[in-house]
Amino acid sequence: MIKAIVFDFDGVILESASIKTEAFAEVVKDYPKPQAEAFVAYHKDHMGISRHVKFRYFIEEIRKEAYTDEAGQMLADRFAQIVFTRVMECPFVPGAKEFLERNYRKYDLYVASGTPEEELKRIVEERKLGVFFKKIYGTPMKKEEIVEIICEEGGYQKDEMCFVGDAVTDQKAAQHTGLRFIGRNTDDNKEVFRDLVYKVDNLLQIEEMLEER
Numbered sequence: 001m002i003k004a005i006v007f008d009f010d011g012v013i014l015e016s017a018s019i020k021t022e023a024f025a026e027v028v029k030d031y032p033k034p035q036a037e038a039f040v041a042y043h044k045d046h047m048g049i050s051r052h053v054k055f056r057y058f059i060e061e062i063r064k065e066a067y068t069d070e071a072g073q074m075l076a077d078r079f080a081q082i083v084f085t086r087v088m089e090c091p092f093v094p095g096a097k098e099f100l101e102r103n104y105r106k107y108d109l110y111v112a113s114g115t116p117e118e119e120l121k122r123i124v125e126e127r128k129l130g131v132f133f134k135k136i137y138g139t140p141m142k143k144e145e146i147v148e149i150i151c152e153e154g155g156y157q158k159d160e161m162c163f164v165g166d167a168v169t170d171q172k173a174a175q176h177t178g179l180r181f182i183g184r185n186t187d188d189n190k191e192v193f194r195d196l197v198y199k200v201d202n203l204l205q206i207e208e209m210l211e212e213r
Contacts, residue, residue, distance in 0.1 A: 008165035009113040023082040048169030095203035112146040143173035
């Protein structure tokens with residue numbers, strides 16, 4: 001029986017995944033167009049990983065320059081400013097708020113996101129979502145590490161947990177840690193999730209899946 005649910009955040013709780021893509025494009029818009037386009041393509045292929053990893057890739061592999069913490073942080077700070085403003089206004093994923101309201105007393109709910117943890121907690125607080133989640137986790141920890149921490153601290157067996165996400169990194173984290181994975185369908189993941197057993201368009205559909213043994 002499922003006791004704990006681990007959620008990715010962007011594209012799973014809030015409809016904010018496209019905001020991240022738009023923000024990455026905006027941050028690099030003044031660089032040569034081929035470089036900017038290559039970076040946005042890299043982001044789309046690596047949804048769910050840290051922005052710092054992505055900006056390092058941009059500087060080292062696309063720009064062919066030496067990476068410095070200062071250069072990486074400058075891009076990351078600009079990105080964070082754009083994202084925070086837009087995330088405050090974006091809608092919920094269909095069924096997400098209803099699922100949280102109906103089930104936060106029935107299951108232990110957690111967040112494991114690629115967003116920096118302090119920024120993520122601020123977003124959760126500003127959107128008044130903190131009451132629903134037992135704990136909020138973000139980078140620099142990887143999602144596999146977060147799942148293991150949740151499992152150990154909560155005393156859960158792996159078959160008592162599941163992971164809800166919208167990216168390949170979420171699916172891999174679930175597979176690596178032995179959790180059932182439920183995918184949230186989007187236009188960006190329809191091919192990679194094509195053969196996925198558990199997938200939903202509306203998060204309320206998860207309720208029936210959680211009752212399955």
